Amino acid sequence: MRIALIGYGKMGKTIEGLAEKAGHSIVLKTNEEPTHSMLIDARPDVAIEFTKPEAAYKNINILLRSNIPTVCGTTGWTDKLPEIQDKIDRYNSSFLYASNFSLGVNLFFAIAQQTARMMKDHKLYDVSIEETHHTEKLDAPSGTAITLAEKIMLESSYEFWELNGDKKDKTIPIHAFRIDDVPGKHVIKYESYHDAIELKHTAFSREGFALGALKAAEFIHDKKGVFTMKDVLGM
Incomplete structure (x- = not known):
């Protein structure tokens, strides 16, 4: 699986290590707002977004418009979640948000x-x-x-x-x-x-969160629609 990491801080780096151990490829890692051309060049199967509340909404919009299944763990922006859900239908994309992936x-x-x-x-x-x-x-x-x-x-x-x-x-x-x-x-x-x-x-560590985010990416990358961690965990 080809993964784009939107947000390459401590969490992004932890996800990178676990993803590579699992045999996945990190094809893009950035702390900047992704562009459509950047995403086309990288050709990710899925994106994992861990940034800041003020950046998440714009990042998710760009990813969905580019038809890239997106897993988001950034909190503090979810007053705009209904708008994102409308756009998922419009772009026929897929999205999974969790306040915590553990x-x-x-x-x-x-x-x-x-x-x-x-x-x-x-x-x-x-x-x-x-x-x-x-x-x-x-x-x-x-x-x-x-x-x-x-x-x-x-x-x-x-x-x-x-x-x-x-x-x-x-x-x-x-x-x-x-x-x-x-x-x-x-x-x-x-x-x-x-x-x-x-x-x-x-x-006890960030690894529990990172592992959950990676499992969510593995779950969502070939699906369409809106999902939660309940879907990933079969709860």
């Missing part, structure tokens, strides 16, 4: 939703989310924390989330911390006056 985190999403279903009638408990990442992560809260909040809201009376907010009716507070060399930690806490229940996922 297998463990995607299982954690399912656990969070199931727990929220169990806790919804126990009004003594207030829920909150904490997320901790490395200082190079630009967006806050993390896309993973937002997804966790959305999973909880699906199964409860909560309707909103708020960054660094206080506990209040119908709103889930999300507290974001940035510490050197922390790949990612997410904690869901249900707390009453009497006790607390915590669910936690801790990433």
